[in-house]
Amino acid sequence: MQDKHMLMIPGPTPVPESVLLAMAKHPIGHRSGDFSQIIGQITENLRWLHQTQHDVLMLTASGTGAMEAGIINFLSAGDRVLVGNNGKFGERWVKIARTFGLEVEEITAEWGKPLDPEAFKAKLEADKDKTIKAVIITHSETSTGVLNDLQTINRYVKAHEEALIMVDAVTSLGAVNVPIDEWGLDMVASGSQKGYMIPPGLGFVAVSPKAWKAYENATLPKFYLDLGAYKKATDKNSSPFTPPVNLMYGLKVALEIMKGEGLEAMFARHQRLTQATRAGMKGLGLSLFAPDESASFAVTAVMPSTVEAEAIRSTMKKEFDIALAGGQDHLKGKIFRIGHLGFVSERDVLTAIAALEATLQKLGHDGAKSGAGMAAAAQVFSQ
Ligand SMILES: *Cc1c(COP(=O)(O)O)cnc(C)c1O
Numbered sequence: 001m002q003d004k005h006m007l008m009i010p011g012p013t014p015v016p017e018s019v020l021l022a023m024a025k026h027p028i029g030h031r032s033g034d035f036s037q038i039i040g041q042i043t044e045n046l047r048w049l050h051q052t053q054h055d056v057l058m059l060t061a062s063g064t065g066a067m068e069a070g071i072i073n074f075l076s077a078g079d080r081v082l083v084g085n086n087g088k089f090g091e092r093w094v095k096i097a098r099t100f101g102l103e104v105e106e107i108t109a110e111w112g113k114p115l116d117p118e119a120f121k122a123k124l125e126a127d128k129d130k131t132i133k134a135v136i137i138t139h140s141e142t143s144t145g146v147l148n149d150l151q152t153i154n155r156y157v158k159a160h161e162e163a164l165i166m167v168d169a170v171t172s173l174g175a176v177n178v179p180i181d182e183w184g185l186d187m188v189a190s191g192s193q194k195g196y197m198i199p200p201g202l203g204f205v206a207v208s209p210k211a212w213k214a215y216e217n218a219t220l221p222k223f224y225l226d227l228g229a230y231k232k233a234t235d236k237n238s239s240p241f242t243p244p245v246n247l248m249y250g251l252k253v254a255l256e257i258m259k260g261e262g263l264e265a266m267f268a269r270h271q272r273l274t275q276a277t278r279a280g281m282k283g284l285g286l287s288l289f290a291p292d293e294s295a296s297f298a299v300t301a302v303m304p305s306t307v308e309a310e311a312i313r314s315t316m317k318k319e320f321d322i323a324l325a326g327g328q329d330h331l332k333g334k335i336f337r338i339g340h341l342g343f344v345s346e347r348d349v350l351t352a353i354a355a356l357e358a359t360l361q362k363l364g365h366d367g368a369k370s371g372a373g374m375a376a377a378a379q380v381f382s383q
Pocket of ligand 1: 010011062063064065089138140141142168170171191194
């Protein structure tokens with residue numbers, strides 16, 4: 001049926017109608033007073049969302065652009081960095097850092113398992129000469145549905161005192177608590193098509209005063225992604241280059257919606273969606289890829305054993321017009337992933353679980369009692 005498509009992937013995520021309508025306007029001049037006012041309002045609300053009094057800069061880029069900006073603005077070739085790698089996006093940090101000639105030491109965990117904070121502690125405590133310039137991690141590892149223990153890892157970074165903590169919060173910002181100032185996070189990257197409830201196209205970088213000090217000594221070449229230029233412009237409610245004006249109309253409305261909901265309520269909603277999704281999968285007799293205690297609040301990875309993951313995805317798409325994500329790299333065909341990030345309600349999760357049950361029946365899966373997935377999810381939502 002036309003226009004009944006339902007996105008349940010971890011980005012791009014669904015967009016509220018009021019945001020879509022806000023974008024359906026003529027662009028205005030990005031140097032106009034009216035647009036400057038919009039930048040001012042957005043910037044203030046971005047600080048609220050990031051729980052920071054410091055800078056949050058907007059780039060016309062996807063999340064990876066924000067990650068790259070984080071590396072090239074605060075580090076130099078030859079710098080020693082510890083990079084957490086337990087999935088596709090941790091691996092991306094490693095690749096970006098190596099591309100720019102950093103001396104990368106990886107701290108790895110098997111895909112589907114969280115990073116061990118003690119491994120960071122050991123490296124940081126052994127670094128008596130303070131040669132580690134940064135610890136770089138992915139908070140919510142979207143490829144596996146694992147939430148890494150940023151708070152504990154960060155505590156060890158703070159004890160080291162020298163190293164910066166740089167975080168990919170692309171699928172944690174807006175879904176779980178990331179109190180940037182309280183924790184003293186130095187660089188936090190995110191992207192518009194995830195928790196922001198707007199389409200792809202904007203990257204965001206939050207920067208601490210300590211990171212700006214590092215910026216003074218960072219020697220990697222940069223031009224378009226030179227965050228100093230973004231800071232200078234943002235301080236005057238402007239942007240260094242032409243920003244995606246219409247996307248920012250949408251962002252303004254989306255941030256107002258988020259403010260209306262409130263941070264606590266937003267985090268609680270994502271937690272409930274996660275718990276219900278996980279309960280629903282267990283009810284359907286499907287195995288979860290990430291452990292309960294390190295579950296991402298943005299995405300749930302499911303590893304079916306009696307039915308092909310890709311058959312589930314294609315049937316969900318064909319019969320119910322629900323898009324689920326597949327596995328990446330060696331997990332392709334082994335897992336599927338349900339996104340529940342951003343503009344997602346309890347009803348959406350119930351719909352997805354019911355459609356999954358019908359899909360599994362069609363495909364001959366016999367691991368579940370009829371209705372058990374819905375019953376388990378309803379139980380979570382009734383509390
Ligand atoms: C989506 C995502 C990114 C950014 O990907 P882009 O395609 O560049 O927007 C980075 N990290 C994580 C954890 C993500 O989920």
